[in-house]
Amino acid sequence: MLAKRIIPCLDVTEGRVVKGIRYRDFRDAGDPVEQAAEYDRQGADELVFLDITASVDNRATMLDVVARTAEQVFIPLTVGGGIRTIDDIRQTLKAGADKVSIMTAGILNPDLINEGAERFGSQCIVVAIDAKRVPRPDRDDSHLGPAPDADIQWRVWTHGGTRPTEVDALEWAVEAEQRGAGELLVTSMDADGTKAGYDIELLRRISESVNIPVIASGGAGNVEHMYQALTDGKCDAVLAASIFHFKETTVGEIKKELASRGVPVRM
Amino acid sequence: MIALVDYGMGNLGSVDKALRHIGCRVQVSSEPAVLAEAGAIVLPGVGAFDDCMRHLHGHGLVEPLKQAIAAGKPFLGICLGLQVLFESSEEGGLAGLGVVKGRVVRFKHGLKVPQIGWNQITIERPAPHLEGIADGAWVYFVHSYYVVPKDESIIATTTEYGCRFASSIWRGNLFACQFHPEKSQAVGLKLLENFARFSGEL
Numbered sequence: 001m002l003a004k005r006i007i008p009c010l011d012v013t014e015g016r017v018v019k020g021i022r023y024r025d026f027r028d029a030g031d032p033v034e035q036a037a038e039y040d041r042q043g044a045d046e047l048v049f050l051d052i053t054a055s056v057d058n059r060a061t062m063l064d065v066v067a068r069t070a071e072q073v074f075i076p077l078t079v080g081g082g083i084r085t086i087d088d089i090r091q092t093l094k095a096g097a098d099k100v101s102i103m104t105a106g107i108l109n110p111d112l113i114n115e116g117a118e119r120f121g122s123q124c125i126v127v128a129i130d131a132k133r134v135p136r137p138d139r140d141d142s143h144l145g146p147a148p149d150a151d152i153q154w155r156v157w158t159h160g161g162t163r164p165t166e167v168d169a170l171e172w173a174v175e176a177e178q179r180g181a182g183e184l185l186v187t188s189m190d191a192d193g194t195k196a197g198y199d200i201e202l203l204r205r206i207s208e209s210v211n212i213p214v215i216a217s218g219g220a221g222n223v224e225h226m227y228q229a230l231t232d233g234k235c236d237a238v239l240a241a242s243i244f245h246f247k248e249t250t251v252g253e254i255k256k257e258l259a260s261r262g263v264p265v266r267m
Numbered sequence: 268m269i270a271l272v273d274y275g276m277g278n279l280g281s282v283d284k285a286l287r288h289i290g291c292r293v294q295v296s297s298e299p300a301v302l303a304e305a306g307a308i309v310l311p312g313v314g315a316f317d318d319c320m321r322h323l324h325g326h327g328l329v330e331p332l333k334q335a336i337a338a339g340k341p342f343l344g345i346c347l348g349l350q351v352l353f354e355s356s357e358e359g360g361l362a363g364l365g366v367v368k369g370r371v372v373r374f375k376h377g378l379k380v381p382q383i384g385w386n387q388i389t390i391e392r393p394a395p396h397l398e399g400i401a402d403g404a405w406v407y408f409v410h411s412y413y414v415v416p417k418d419e420s421i422i423a424t425t426t427e428y429g430c431r432f433a434s435s436i437w438r439g440n441l442f443a444c445q446f447h448p449e450k451s452q453a454v455g456l457k458l459l460e461n462f463a464r465f466s467g468e469l
Binding site for chain 1: 314383385409450452
């Protein structure tokens with residue numbers, strides 16, 4: 001039986017891991033290569049490196065981190081942040097990444113998804129969707145639980161969650177699949193960094209709309225949240241950063257707990 | 268020396284890194300002469316069946332690979348490197364290498380395709396490549412198609428994903444797997460190490 005995956009995410013800038021709250025207030029959280037190796041020992045199923053600055057200077061540093069990690073960690077590595085061109089994809093894969101995560105460039109130039117999938121295979125094209133609920137004054141969304149009505153909407157944001165677009169997140173998910181995305185990495189900007197739980201309704205609606213794996217991101221504070229994303233949210237994998245970086249729990253502990261609740265995980 | 272066949276597709280880096288990590292001497296090459304010289308051959312692969320065959324033809328590698336396998340040179344096929352050993356695939360119109368009788372078919376069930384992630388192998392035959400690897404071990408898969416060998420007795424492991432399919436085959440010096448040992452952590456490294464030992468390369 002296919003296992004549900006637990007994926008630690010390392011937000012990297014200038015060769016260091018950092019973690020912010022709602023895309024701000026970054027705190028230093030260590031050396032990426034060391035941390036990748038540690039997560040591998042704990043039983044992480046994959047790793048994601050997110051280049052949060054994504055400047056040209058930072059790219060070389062990032063590729064070096066990827067190359068050094070790939071020398072010693074033999075699980076799938078995904079790199080995201082600032083992937084804009086076919087050449088960016090090629091270089092990142094060449095450095096040792098197995099997949100690239102495309103976000104802003106996918107919205108600005110959707111053909112990049114098609115071209116990337118054609119040249120390198122869908123398996124290495126992850127489309128990342130940063131989604132934010134469209135506020136409605138008549139409704140309290142603060143709990144992020146199941147929506148009381150069906151007309152709830154999410155818009156896609158770009159540029160590391162700083163710029164809103166008019167793109168509907170569910171429609172974009174379907175289009176990304178059609179264009180050749182192999183997986184979707186869905187982040188709720190409302191929930192990210194809060195550790196109050198994923199936006200389960202967003203995850204469930206996207207999972208039900210596509211036939212490719214969906215990775216839940218943004219908001220994990222404990223194993224219960226992950227359990228919800230993998231069951232009610234119908235996701236194939238969960239991604240988390242804070243709860244691992246500050247050693248609140250380990251991948252192994254989370255897997256043990258999920259397994260005891262009947263979720264198939266790789267032990 | 269292990270020849271890692273570079274036919275211009277996919278990411279050879281991780282297979283190369285994994286083989287070096289366990290102490291192998293590796294030469295990444297698309298030269299038939301290097302294949303002839305090598306003590307063992309690894310054929311990796313991601314991408315589409317027809318593209319792969321076209322590239323193998325383009326590099327003049329089809330006959331050298333067939334000959335090496337027929338001569339009993341230790342061979343490891345990974346993912347698409349397993350599938351192209353077969354006669355044909357539902358994914359494409361070109362003929363495969365045909366060194367294994369059978370075909371490659373697409374998953375037809377309600378589950379998500381491609382299968383992406385970790386799944387378990389059931390050991391059907393104790394191939395030397397699987398020594399020290401537990402029945403039920405987890406390995407990493409990324410694929411939409413799987414192989415159906417005419418001769419079921421060559422199936423080394425099976426895996427359940429909507430149906431039970433052949434996740435690796437073994438016939439003499441030929442071993443090929445649908446999963447990615449280079450991405451399957453300790454289990455995968457063990458398989459590569461077994462292959463290298465079996466080939467006299469470690």
